[in-house]
Amino acid sequence: MNAGIIGATGYAGAELVRLLQAHPGIKNLNAASVSFEGENIENIYPNFLKNVSCPLVKPEEAIARSDVIFSALPHGVGEGYAKACVERGISFIDLSADFRFGDDEALFAAWYGQRYKYPELRSRSVYGLPELNRARLRELAADGPVIVGNPGCYPTAASLGAFPALAKGLAAEGATIIVDAASGVTGGGREPGRAYHFPECSDSMSPYKVGAHRHSPEIRRSFAAMAGRGGVCAPGVVFTPHLAPMNRGILAALYIPLARAWQSPSMGNAPPSKEIAAKAAEIRRLYADFYKDELFVRVLPEGVFAATGRVRQSNFCDISVHLDQSGTMLIIESAIDNMVKGAAGQAVQNMNIVMGFEESAGLAMIPALF
Numbered sequence: 001m002n003a004g005i006i007g008a009t010g011y012a013g014a015e016l017v018r019l020l021q022a023h024p025g026i027k028n029l030n031a032a033s034v035s036f037e038g039e040n041i042e043n044i045y046p047n048f049l050k051n052v053s054c055p056l057v058k059p060e061e062a063i064a065r066s067d068v069i070f071s072a073l074p075h076g077v078g079e080g081y082a083k084a085c086v087e088r089g090i091s092f093i094d095l096s097a098d099f100r101f102g103d104d105e106a107l108f109a110a111w112y113g114q115r116y117k118y119p120e121l122r123s124r125s126v127y128g129l130p131e132l133n134r135a136r137l138r139e140l141a142a143d144g145p146v147i148v149g150n151p152g153c154y155p156t157a158a159s160l161g162a163f164p165a166l167a168k169g170l171a172a173e174g175a176t177i178i179v180d181a182a183s184g185v186t187g188g189g190r191e192p193g194r195a196y197h198f199p200e201c202s203d204s205m206s207p208y209k210v211g212a213h214r215h216s217p218e219i220r221r222s223f224a225a226m227a228g229r230g231g232v233c234a235p236g237v238v239f240t241p242h243l244a245p246m247n248r249g250i251l252a253a254l255y256i257p258l259a260r261a262w263q264s265p266s267m268g269n270a271p272p273s274k275e276i277a278a279k280a281a282e283i284r285r286l287y288a289d290f291y292k293d294e295l296f297v298r299v300l301p302e303g304v305f306a307a308t309g310r311v312r313q314s315n316f317c318d319i320s321v322h323l324d325q326s327g328t329m330l331i332i333e334s335a336i337d338n339m340v341k342g343a344a345g346q347a348v349q350n351m352n353i354v355m356g357f358e359e360s361a362g363l364a365m366i367p368a369l370f
Contacts, residue, residue: 001026001027001067001068002028002030002067003023003028003068004030004032004062004065004070005020005030005070005072006032006070006071006072006073006078006081007072008032008056009033009044009190010072010190011189011190012072012095012343012344013031013070015339015340016070016072016344016348017031017045017052017054018048018052018344019344020070020348020362021052022362023348023362024361025355025362028065029054030057030065031055032056032058032059032061033056034058034059037057038056039055040053040054040055041054041055063081063090068091068092069085069090069091069092070093070094070095070347071093071095071096072095072344073095075097075098075112075114076096076098076112076114077098079116082099082118082121083118085145086121086145088145089144091148091355092145092147092148093150093347093350094148095150095344097111098149099121099122099127099147099148099149100149100150100151100221101149101218102122102149103119111214111216121147124147125147126148126149127149127225128150128151128346129151129155130346131160131163131294132226137350140354141353141354141355141356148347148350150347150350153183153215153250153336153343154179154181154183154219156250156342157181157250157336158219159226160297160319160334161252161319161333162226162254163226164291165332166223166227166229166230166232166235167229167290169230169232169259170258170262170283171227171259172257172259173259174233175235175256176235176238176257177235177236177238177257178254178255179219179253179254180242180252180255181239181241181250181253182242182250183242183250184244184338185243185244185245185246185247186338187250188243195243205243205244205245207241207243208243209241210240215239215241216239219237219239246308248312248337248338248339249309249312249335249336249338250337251306251308251333251335252332252334252335253332253334254330255329255331256329256332257328257330258327258328262330264276264279264323264327273327275327276323276325276327279323279327280302280321283330284299284321296315296316296317296341296360296363297317298316298317298319299319300320300321305320306333308335308336310367311335311336311337311340311341311367313337313340313367313368314341314345314368315337315346316367317334317336318335319332320333337367348361348362
């Protein structure tokens, strides 16, 4: 099969090149860039020397030569390319926010300041979190081309951390879930603002867009869909992102008030009791059972904490399960590589589902040790 990447010279696009050139089902890779048309991608990213020799073409050429298209473009740019792909009968996997909100154009406009150019395309679109919407991805793919709205990096880490608690009734009805997360600087893209420059972010960690990050409504929508699986009301969400002095990774801490049926008796300010430890072990087993058939979600054993360094350059999401000392608050730590499971790797996972490959194809790498 031939795959195309529009926007191949950004960080997410280059990560797609890295993953797809090693994919067993991809015969030819067609990389497109408006800014660098005519150049070879190995001249822009010398790490590709002797591995990828890929001249950069116009997006229209990549679409004409490909059986599936990935778009790593800014928000509000890719809809026309999505329309061209659907008209040609090929699937379109979008790493921007353009197709993450379904037919809720008002919500997209409120947070991204743009209206849909082709609202009719949403009838072919799916929010591409495989663990949530795998069946819908396959259903649409059986009926024609699919437009995949690849999730954002923060929503991926948060959603996978909360899914079992919401779907299995662990979370208190009507609770507010706090999501406190930190990301590496690659999340700012290849042409970042001043805050992402080395002198600004080295040896420093800082919050940004507090109470106003664009991923907040996406997290709320995802949590609502997951709560719906458990037949409960959608929770409230308070999301605060932080910039961490590292290149890759997201670590998300989720604070989930437990339903009364899952609470242990209050211990006040006392140290954690054996009863609370047993309850934590029970919830950990529930999480492990919930994700037992998921290739890329690892529920960690007791005493092992989720850490960005153990998922680096992989498509894994690591989850550790904890209770606070009162036994009333579930604390989930969720770690991903923001460039892989949070972007390019998840896009390849979605392609595998839509195109009928093994879901792990091209993604079976062991995380880097250092």
